[in-house]
Amino acid sequence: MEYFVKSGNPEKQRVSCVIVGIYDRRTMSESAAVIDGVSDGAIAAVMRRGDMDGKLGQSLVLHNLPGTFADRVMLVGLGRERSFDDNAFRKVNAAAARALRQTGSIDAVSYLTHLPLKGRDFHWNVSQAAITIEEAFYSFDDCRGEKAKEELPSYKLERLTFDVPRRSDLPAGERGLVEALAIAKGMNVAKTLGNLPGNICTPTYLATSAEQLGAAHGFKVKILEEPELRKLGMGSFLSVARGSVQPPKLIVMEYLKGPKGEKPIALVGKGLTFDAGGISIKPAANMDEMKFDMCGGAAVIGAFRALAELALPINVVGVVAASENLLDGAANKPGDVVTSMAGITIEILNTDAEGRLILCDALTYVEQTYDPSVCIDMATLTGAIVVALGAYPTGLFSNTAGLTRSLTAAGEQIGDRVWEMPLWPEYEEHLKSECADIANIATSGGNGGGAIIGATFLHKFAKKMKWAHLDIAATAWKGKRSTGRPVPLLVQYLLNAAAKRD
Incomplete structure (x- = not known):
């Protein structure tokens, strides 16, 4: 589907469908009032009959209204005007997209982008509308x-235009729109990789997908195989892969379009393409969802797809540690001790706390190879973050204010929100091991604070960097579907970083 931005009168649009909003208690938006005026009160008559009362997400399609050139006028309920906010804006655009799919419309013009929102401009309105509609139109059918x-x-919809009030609003x-479509394409990459089952999306598949995207969109990709990982001393990462026949891969992506010599982000x-928990095996119920344990890696790959589309003048490197965590005679055992690339020894008290075991070596690799300006890692790391924050924000831990x-x-700007969690030195006491430098789970302090303990473990390997950890276990998938998060957050952060340099 093609998208456009234009400025024009709603009653003069020669399209299959014009989309306008109605607030709760039958208050028309400005665009709806214009159409009502030229159609001798046709919308008001419909509302008087009770067919549309403006409830949030409600929709009604009217055909061949007098005084208009469009085949259809779609009314979308906006909810109460005084409580119309960013979240409501996304909901009404999603409702419009769902309703459009039920029509025979070939092209449409949306005036929902005219709706006023406190602190938002038409750049934001168009961007959010496009991302929301792309999400509504996404489907995963690869395995059917x-x-x-x-x-x-x-x-049948082939063309969707977002209208803005004045020509001066077009830029x-x-x-x-350009930014939104890049973000949406990156999200779709991450969603599809996440939705693929573990027997298809293996570490090798993930690596090949990154290579194909790099070749198509102009960024460099190299894959470090097991012999290279062993030579680098990645004993922690390699230990997780021992129980699987699938070889581990360290996927390294380089997008270096910024000033030469400038430290990269x-x-x-x-990239755990399937996590059974290893010897500390997970419960059988919902274990199928552990195909989503690679969503952090998928988000990095998706962000690179968006980054290349936007051609931002910055330096960015992406590293994805890809493996499976299964169990056989060679798998990690509780009580095993492994040596990380940083030389820190780790007592593995729970083989299901494996994400930190692969990420710690990836963090050391990034630090030693690239000396980045900042480092952001993302992982479906702990169920504890779901308990702490619920389903909406991503947990954020950082050593740099x-x-x-x-x-x-960036999260507030794009609607992919985070919530800061503590990273206090007191938590380090809970990782003490009787026989190694650190343990991979808490050895004291009870069962609380699991997400903080996981972040504290990773921080041991990131103290020389400006670093942030995103625990996306609550936000990377909903039900049985990948969300594509945190691609929007990452890309907005990169957009903002590029804008600061200009």
């Missing part, structure tokens, strides 16, 4: 049979 694919519902809207992702502020601001 050919006959089933033929029977899937299809839609902001167009910029918002580093993105590091956990400025990086925390930048990530928090």
Whole structure:
């Protein structure tokens, strides 16, 4: 589908569908009022009959209204005007997209981008509308049979235009659209990789996918294989892979379009393509969802897809530690001690706390190879973050206040929010081991603070860097579907970083 930004009168649009909003208690938006005026009160008559009362997400399609050139006028409920906010804006655009799919519309113009929001401009309105609609139109059908694919519902929409009130608003809207489509494409990459089952999306598949994207979009990709990982001393990372027949891969991506010699921003992702827990095996219920344990790595790959689309003038490196965590005679055992690339020895008291075991070596690799300006890692690391924060924000841990502020601001800006968690030195006491430098789970302090303990472990390997850790266990997937998060957060952060340099 093609997207455009234009400025024009709603009643003069020669399209299959014009989309306007109605607030709760039957209050028309400005665009709806214009159409009502030229159609001799047709919208008001519909509302008087009770067919549309403006409840949030409600929709109604009217056909061949007098005084207009469009085949259809879609009314979308906006909820109460005084409580119309960013979240409501996303919901009404999603509702409009779902309703559009049910029509035979070939092209449409949306006036929902006119809706006023406190502190937002038309760059933001268009960007959020486009991302939301792309999300609504995304579907994952790669694993269906050919006959089933033929029977899937299809839609005819080929062209969607976001309208802005004035011609002077066009540059902001167009910029918002370009950024949104890049983010949406990156999210789709991350979603599809996340949704693929573990027997297809193996570490090798993940590595090949990164190589193909790099070749198509102009960034460098190199894959470090097991012999190279062993030579580097990545004993912690390699120990996780021992129970699987799938070889581990360290996927290294380089996007170096900024000033030569400028330190890069580093993105590091956990790429556990399936996590059974190892010897400390997980419960059988919902273990299928452990195919999503590579969503951190998928987000890094998706962010690079967006980064290349936007051609930002910055230096960024991405590292994804890809492996499986299964169990056989060679697998890690509780009580084993391994040596990380940093030379820190680790007592493995729980083989299901494996994400930190692969990430710690990836962090050391990034530090020693690239000396980045900042390093951001992301991982479906702990169920504890779900307990702490619920389903909405990503847990954020950082050793640098400025990086925390930048990530928090980017999350609020794009709607992919984070919440700062503590990273106090007191928690380090809980990682003491009787026979190694540190343990991979808490050895004291009870069972609380699991997400903080995981972040504290990683911080041991990132103290020389400006570093942030994103625990995305609550946000990377919902139900049985990948969300593509935190690609929007990462790309917005990179956009902001590039803007600061200009």
